[in-house]
Amino acid sequence: MKKKILVVDDEPSISMLIEFNLKLAGYDVRCVHDGEAVFDMLKPFRPDLIVLDLMLPKMDGIQVCRELRKQNNAVPIIMLTALQDVTDRIAGLDNGADDYMTKPFSPQELLSRIQAIFRRTQSLPGNSDNIVHDIGRLSVFTEQREVRIDGREVELTPKEFELLLFLCRHRGKVLSRQQLLHGVWDYHFLGDTRIVDVHISHLRDKIERNARTPEYIMTVRNVGYKLTGPAAADSSLA
Amino acid sequence: MKKKILVVDDEPSISMLIEFNLKLAGYDVRCVHDGEAVFDMLKPFRPDLIVLDLMLPKMDGIQVCRELRKQNNAVPIIMLTALQDVTDRIAGLDNGADDYMTKPFSPQELLSRIQAIFRRTQSLPGNSDNIVHDIGRLSVFTEQREVRIDGREVELTPKEFELLLFLCRHRGKVLSRQQLLHGVWDYHFLGDTRIVDVHISHLRDKIERNARTPEYIMTVRNVGYKLTGPAAADSSLA
DNA sequence: CATTAGATTAAGGTAACGTTAAACCTGTGT
DNA sequence: ACACAGGTTTAACGTTACCTTAATCTAATG
Numbered sequence: 001m002k003k004k005i006l007v008v009d010d011e012p013s014i015s016m017l018i019e020f021n022l023k024l025a026g027y028d029v030r031c032v033h034d035g036e037a038v039f040d041m042l043k044p045f046r047p048d049l050i051v052l053d054l055m056l057p058k059m060d061g062i063q064v065c066r067e068l069r070k071q072n073n074a075v076p077i078i079m080l081t082a083l084q085d086v087t088d089r090i091a092g093l094d095n096g097a098d099d100y101m102t103k104p105f106s107p108q109e110l111l112s113r114i115q116a117i118f119r120r121t122q123s124l125p126g127n128s129d130n131i132v133h134d135i136g137r138l139s140v141f142t143e144q145r146e147v148r149i150d151g152r153e154v155e156l157t158p159k160e161f162e163l164l165l166f167l168c169r170h171r172g173k174v175l176s177r178q179q180l181l182h183g184v185w186d187y188h189f190l191g192d193t194r195i196v197d198v199h200i201s202h203l204r205d206k207i208e209r210n211a212r213t214p215e216y217i218m219t220v221r222n223v224g225y226k227l228t229g230p231a232a233a234d235s236s237l238a
Numbered sequence: 239m240k241k242k243i244l245v246v247d248d249e250p251s252i253s254m255l256i257e258f259n260l261k262l263a264g265y266d267v268r269c270v271h272d273g274e275a276v277f278d279m280l281k282p283f284r285p286d287l288i289v290l291d292l293m294l295p296k297m298d299g300i301q302v303c304r305e306l307r308k309q310n311n312a313v314p315i316i317m318l319t320a321l322q323d324v325t326d327r328i329a330g331l332d333n334g335a336d337d338y339m340t341k342p343f344s345p346q347e348l349l350s351r352i353q354a355i356f357r358r359t360q361s362l363p364g365n366s367d368n369i370v371h372d373i374g375r376l377s378v379f380t381e382q383r384e385v386r387i388d389g390r391e392v393e394l395t396p397k398e399f400e401l402l403l404f405l406c407r408h409r410g411k412v413l414s415r416q417q418l419l420h421g422v423w424d425y426h427f428l429g430d431t432r433i434v435d436v437h438i439s440h441l442r443d444k445i446e447r448n449a450r451t452p453e454y455i456m457t458v459r460n461v462g463y464k465l466t467g468p469a470a471a472d473s474s475l476a
Numbered sequence: 477c478a479t480t481a482g483a484t485t486a487a488g489g490t491a492a493c494g495t496t497a498a499a500c501c502t503g504t505g506t
Numbered sequence: 507a508c509a510c511a512g513g514t515t516t517a518a519c520g521t522t523a524c525c526t527t528a529a530t531c532t533a534a535t536g
Contacts, residue, residue, distance in 0.1 A: 070468075074410045074468060112312075120407050121408065144467055145461060146467070157459070157523080157524060157525085191526065197484090198485095198527090200482095219481095432515090433515060435495090436515075437514085438494090439495060439496095457492095459492070459523075
């Protein structure tokens with residue numbers, strides 16, 4: 001599978017030069033021309049690396065960087081800067097860039113830096129399939145094993161995390177206690193099905209605003225539980 | 239600051255000729271006469287470029303090249319080969335050399351190639367692949383193999399350093415013990431081993447303020463360990 | 477209001493993690 | 507070749523956090 005690279009630069013000449021050379025080198029390349037567009041491409045394209053110009057319309061490179069890291073996205077970033085100013089470099093690296101280059105640069109140099117980064121990170125399988133479940137204010141990061149609510153991390157125990165993840169994967173569907181036991185617990189669990197209730201309770205304590213009026217984990221009486229589905233996401237009722 | 243060049247050749251006549259001419263051109267030059275000696279000079283001298291003969295005692299040029307790249311060192315290398323054989327050239331470039339020259343050559347030609355390489359890489363200060371990982375008060379310098387906490391250097395053993403570096407490269411992601419064994423130990427160990435735990439423990443002794451409440455290396459029960467991610471850095475609120 | 481299903485809480489057992497010391501390598505100098 | 511030192515690994519033991527059970531409490535349904 002080709003590695004995917006997102007190039008962000010508003011100067012068409014630079015942008016096309018990079019695109020041409022990276023495609024020649026066998027990468028799957030997409031270009032966008034302002035900072036905000038990065039976030040539109042994130043989910044559909046899911047890049048393995050971003051080449052990011054510092055000066056951009058709408059949202060500059062530093063901001064993009066910071067926002068990505070804030071969203072817990074660890075995609076490697078190479079920052080391009082027209083200035084040789086060291087302070088820019090510091091600012092870039094401080095905000096989460098992995099490497100930087102000053103313009104003008106040779107395509108060959110960019111390529112070797114990209115390869116260097118992939119060499120450093122590719123040892124792990126499936127870099128780009130770090131699934132993130134977003135449900136309103138709730139985010140579940142599989143690879144980081146982190147759960148955030150309004151951006152604040154909440155600490156879950158292993159079972160709680162697995163349970164939540166399983167619910168996420170079947171979002172919107174009602175799951176019986178049996179199904180949950182089969183999905184989250186070991187094959188044959190001999191104990192009581194009530195154990196699901198206990199973990200659900202703990203989960204709600206941690207992720208619901210008010211455990212009495214759950215927004216995410218809904219009880220379906222006589223059946224089981226379900227996680228709020230995509231359609232029902234914002235049921236604005238008084 | 240003078241650029242530093244390390245010359246590696248076992249023929250004294252060639253070696254001295256190169257040394258003389260490069261010093262004349264204003265470079266800081268050191269010579270060694272076998273492949274292994276390169277690695278002894280790496281830290282104390284920290285060359286900006288290496289002129290490397292293909293045929294060497296103890297460890298040939300290709301091996302030196304490959305080992306340097308394996309250590310993630312991107313110092314530019316000019317390979318010298320007595321043979322005009324193209325396969326040597328290919329082998330050299332495949333293993334990470336930046337340029338090659340066939341003997342005999344004029345000192346002037348070597349000089350111009352050196353200048354060409356510096357022109358290509360001079361856009362950045364110092365060495366290109368010398369990535370620095372900064373995580374709060376912690377800094378990891380890949381090339382110097384140094385780790386600093388609040389600017390104070392801490393001494394790590396090789397394994398500890400490799401382990402920390404691997405965690406840095408996958409910062410934020412949870413890594414299983416298996417993955418760490420793969421990445422750091424370079425073998426596939428099936429079954430139960432606590433080696434990783436032991437080294438994690440030693441690492442924490444050295445880099446954490448309080449090993450009981452780690453700020454950097456977090457345990458993820460039932461899964462493995464992870465280095466504090468980008469976003470979680472500063473959650474300063476009352 | 478009785479009955480049933482779900483929610484909550486506390487307590488004990490246990491598997492996973494942390495730590496330490498000792499054994500085992502490996503390279504160096506005498 | 508030998509002893510020594512630093513580093514790594516193994517193994518044993520201590521500790522903690524988590525899962526489960528079970529008992530009690532609360533909300534829904536008829």
